[in-house]
Amino acid sequence: MGYEREAGGRGMSYLELLNLAAPEAIIALAALAVLAADMFALRELELHFRLAISAMISCVGCVAAIGWMLALPEHGNVMGGIFIVDPLGQLVKIGLLVLTLFTILISLESNFTVHAGEYFALVLLATAGMMFLVSTADVLMIFISLELTSLSLYMLTAFDKRDVQSAEAALKYFLFGSMSAAFTLFGLSLLYGLSGSTSLEQIAASIRGPRLDPLLVLALVMTVIGLGFKVAAAPFHLWAPDVYQGAPAPSAAFIASGSKVAGFFVLARVMATGFKGAEGSGAWHGYLPGWVPLLAVLAGLSMVVGNFAALVQTSVRRLLAYSAIAHAGYMLIGVLAYGGSGLASLLYYSLTYGLTTLGAFGVVAVVQQQTGGDRLSDFAGLSRRSPGLAICMMIFILSLAGIPPLAGFVGKFYMFSEVLRPGSPGMGLLWLVVLAIALSAVSLYYYLQVLKQIFVAPSPGAGTWVSVAPVTQQVVLGALALAVLLLGCFPGWLVQRLAGAMAPG
Amino acid sequence: MAQLPDILFYVFAFLTLACGFLVVLNPFSTNPVTSAMFLVLTIGSLAGLFVLLHAFFLAAVQILVYAGAVMVLFLFVIMLLDLPAEERRKVKKAGLVLGLISVGAILTIMLQSLLQSSFSSEAAPTLEGSTIPLGRLLFTQYLLPFEIISVLLLVAMVGVILLSKKDLK
Amino acid sequence: MTPLNGYLLISALLFAIGLAGAVTRRNAIVVLIGIELMLNAANLNFIAFWRFGPQPEAQTGVIFVLFSIGIAAAEAAVGLALIISIYRHYKTTDLDRIDSMKG
Numbered sequence: 001m002g003y004e005r006e007a008g009g010r011g012m013s014y015l016e017l018l019n020l021a022a023p024e025a026i027i028a029l030a031a032l033a034v035l036a037a038d039m040f041a042l043r044e045l046e047l048h049f050r051l052a053i054s055a056m057i058s059c060v061g062c063v064a065a066i067g068w069m070l071a072l073p074e075h076g077n078v079m080g081g082i083f084i085v086d087p088l089g090q091l092v093k094i095g096l097l098v099l100t101l102f103t104i105l106i107s108l109e110s111n112f113t114v115h116a117g118e119y120f121a122l123v124l125l126a127t128a129g130m131m132f133l134v135s136t137a138d139v140l141m142i143f144i145s146l147e148l149t150s151l152s153l154y155m156l157t158a159f160d161k162r163d164v165q166s167a168e169a170a171l172k173y174f175l176f177g178s179m180s181a182a183f184t185l186f187g188l189s190l191l192y193g194l195s196g197s198t199s200l201e202q203i204a205a206s207i208r209g210p211r212l213d214p215l216l217v218l219a220l221v222m223t224v225i226g227l228g229f230k231v232a233a234a235p236f237h238l239w240a241p242d243v244y245q246g247a248p249a250p251s252a253a254f255i256a257s258g259s260k261v262a263g264f265f266v267l268a269r270v271m272a273t274g275f276k277g278a279e280g281s282g283a284w285h286g287y288l289p290g291w292v293p294l295l296a297v298l299a300g301l302s303m304v305v306g307n308f309a310a311l312v313q314t315s316v317r318r319l320l321a322y323s324a325i326a327h328a329g330y331m332l333i334g335v336l337a338y339g340g341s342g343l344a345s346l347l348y349y350s351l352t353y354g355l356t357t358l359g360a361f362g363v364v365a366v367v368q369q370q371t372g373g374d375r376l377s378d379f380a381g382l383s384r385r386s387p388g389l390a391i392c393m394m395i396f397i398l399s400l401a402g403i404p405p406l407a408g409f410v411g412k413f414y415m416f417s418e419v420l421r422p423g424s425p426g427m428g429l430l431w432l433v434v435l436a437i438a439l440s441a442v443s444l445y446y447y448l449q450v451l452k453q454i455f456v457a458p459s460p461g462a463g464t465w466v467s468v469a470p471v472t473q474q475v476v477l478g479a480l481a482l483a484v485l486l487l488g489c490f491p492g493w494l495v496q497r498l499a500g501a502m503a504p505g
Numbered sequence: 506m507a508q509l510p511d512i513l514f515y516v517f518a519f520l521t522l523a524c525g526f527l528v529v530l531n532p533f534s535t536n537p538v539t540s541a542m543f544l545v546l547t548i549g550s551l552a553g554l555f556v557l558l559h560a561f562f563l564a565a566v567q568i569l570v571y572a573g574a575v576m577v578l579f580l581f582v583i584m585l586l587d588l589p590a591e592e593r594r595k596v597k598k599a600g601l602v603l604g605l606i607s608v609g610a611i612l613t614i615m616l617q618s619l620l621q622s623s624f625s626s627e628a629a630p631t632l633e634g635s636t637i638p639l640g641r642l643l644f645t646q647y648l649l650p651f652e653i654i655s656v657l658l659l660v661a662m663v664g665v666i667l668l669s670k671k672d673l674k
Numbered sequence: 675m676t677p678l679n680g681y682l683l684i685s686a687l688l689f690a691i692g693l694a695g696a697v698t699r700r701n702a703i704v705v706l707i708g709i710e711l712m713l714n715a716a717n718l719n720f721i722a723f724w725r726f727g728p729q730p731e732a733q734t735g736v737i738f739v740l741f742s743i744g745i746a747a748a749e750a751a752v753g754l755a756l757i758i759s760i761y762r763h764y765k766t767t768d769l770d771r772i773d774s775m776k777g
Contacts, residue, residue: 128656129609129653140741141650144741144745148653148657151749151752155667158756167763168775169775171760174753175702175709175753178706178749178753179709179712182716183712189719190719192738193723197732197734214622215619472762518684521688525688528708528711529691540707541703549692549702551714551718554684554718556721558721559725563721563743582757614723642737661752668756669759
């Protein structure tokens with residue numbers, strides 16, 4: 001009987017699967033533990049303790065998962081690409097867990113919900129989804145883990161049940177998200193039809209010759225719509241400003257950081273592995289159809305839309321949202337540098353961007369709790385109200401703007417030089433890099449606008465002199481700012497690790 | 506009698522598209538209940554197409570899960586909220602036209618690429634009793650996705666309870 | 675026209691119908707129903723490709739649809755819960771009236 005032989009032959013891989021996927025399993029178990037603890041033991045306690053205990057369990061889970069991952073073998077592939085382990089993926093997963101840790105820590109002082117257990121459980125399950133997303137080369141798994149992540153994030157967006165904007169943002173996020181999921185599914189179905197398989201390598205093997213099958217182009221476009229939504233690239237960005245503004249601050253921070261890192265990694269993997277052979281060319285005078293020109297157009301559009309729309313924003317959260325769209329444009333340029341260590345530069349950029357934007361949202365959360373709003377005017381005189389917070393915000397904002405020696409500058413420099421490296425497939429994309437640099441100069445205006453409010457504008461009356469931020473918040477934000485500073489001054493540490501993980505072996 | 510599947514194909518195809526059309530654009534009613542009921546019919550005729558494609562198990566799942574569970578959920582929520590029919594007011598013409606143009610463009614591109622592409626599609630050999638290998642695959646090759654789906658359902662459950670429950674203060 | 679092309683044609687049309695509904699209708703529930711149609715169109719694609727594909731015995735297409743039906747069910751539940759929670763605030767599910775944020 002064929003079935004028995006098949007099952008028998010794969011018998012060993014169950015144990016292997018359990019070992020390799022243990023970090024994800026630990027995260028899922030931690031989520032269950034948080035839920036159970038909240039249900040059985042913590043109900044009667046004060047919210048502050050519930051948050052602290054749930055967060056502690058979650059953090060233990062994250063740390064345990066990181067620890068397990070360090071002990072794993074460097075390479076693994078179970079069930080024909082359904083779950084793969086490679087050094088780069090492991091690094092990204094560790095990065096995701098670190099981002100989750102910080103998200104949990106900046107949620108510690110939040111007061112938007114009384115459901116502490118459910119909140120942290122959903123954060124953890126979203127993280128598990130992102131980790132699965134990073135460690136697969138199969139479109140079925142990509143779709144499922146994308147949905148796991150998305151569903152958790154919709155919930156996290158809607159978590160503040162008293163707030164109209166939270167519910168509204170979640171509904172918009174959900175409607176745009178599930179529509180783009182439908183596009184993705186349709187695109188994947190065409191890919192399956194063309195290749196007869198769901199494995200990215202098999203799909204790439206079915207692409208032959210320079211002339212692309214029109215259905216392949218259709219599949220490509222539809223897949224890009226789905227993933228473009230996930231990373232908030234224009235013109236699929238319409239949800240982002242509302243979600244960043246309406247969602248509870250820690251949720252928005254998580255969506256802007258973790259989900260973006262995972263999204264870009266999987267976008268790069270799908271494009272470089274699944275559509276290998278369908279690159280085309282986006283060079284100024286050498287256009288060829290393929291995914292490179294498609295993403296180049298999206299990159300240009302995102303940078304233009306993001307940077308110019310950010311200029312007129314008065315809400316800091318919306319400003320950060322449009323700046324995130326612009327950054328998605330920069331990172332798409334990194335996806336185009338797919339050969340060599342291009343992917344390493346993209347990951348350096350997205351990880352440091354994740355840390356930075358997490359910090360920025362953390363500061364916004366504190367300010368919003370103290371002043372009740374996130375308008376630019378609410379930040380007026382922050383440097384006198386709480387100098388520590390102001391300095392942290394300055395570091396985050398300057399890093400987002402790409403000022404040396406912060407991580408944002410190093411990331412941009414590294415990524416653009418990778419694209420323009422001789423022999424890189426993105427070599428013809430000089431026009432895009434020039435556009436990116438020009439628009440970065442434009443972006444300085446709105447970033448400095450925020451800093452002007454913080455450091456120059458007078459504090460609005462003595463009535464708003466509030467006590468400084470809670471100590472835990474200050475420590476966490478300080479740690480984030482320090483990380484951004486150190487990663488900028490000594491980028492070699494992370495870059496070498498990423499480039500080393502890229503090396504074949 | 507070899508013609509019967511062909512005739513059924515056209516019948517189900519017509520039903521699917523006609524009911525699908527009535528879901529989104531019903532000239533007689535804009536009541537969400539009507540949309541939902543026509544969605545049930547669309548799902549049913551799709552299940553018929555699944556049977557013609559020899560995916561018997563999926564046809565059953567389609568009826569049980571979609572027409573049974575999901576649609577009941579839809580109807581339940583519509584009734585719970587007691588939604589009125591969509592008002593016939595001045596719709597934003599620009600948005601409507603823009604939407605229809607983009608849909609038309611997407612459809613044109615889809616049909617064009619369909620007609621241009623060449624599939625070597627000979628009718629596959631008849632497949633019978635495909636449920637057993639399906640079950641085996643689900644617990645061997647596709648064990649991990651299966652487990653992830655269970656986590657996903659947990660997320661949906663936790664989230665839905667949390668969102669739809671009234672907070673007792 | 676080969677049988678496969680027939681099925682693909684139906685699914686493309688169904689997808690377009692669903693998209694048109696999702697884009698033009700203003701009731702959030704009907705938008706969600708339109709999205710369900712789009713997902714179903716993709717499912718039909720998978721099964722048609724499985725049936726007429728090179729290796730139907732691998733069952734990949736069927737498995738994919740099985741998972742996709744499960745996901746669609748979860749998604750519908752989540753969507754309806756979000757609609758209920760927005761209804762609590764606005765007493766309507768009309769998307770044109772749900773616009774407290776500008777920009």
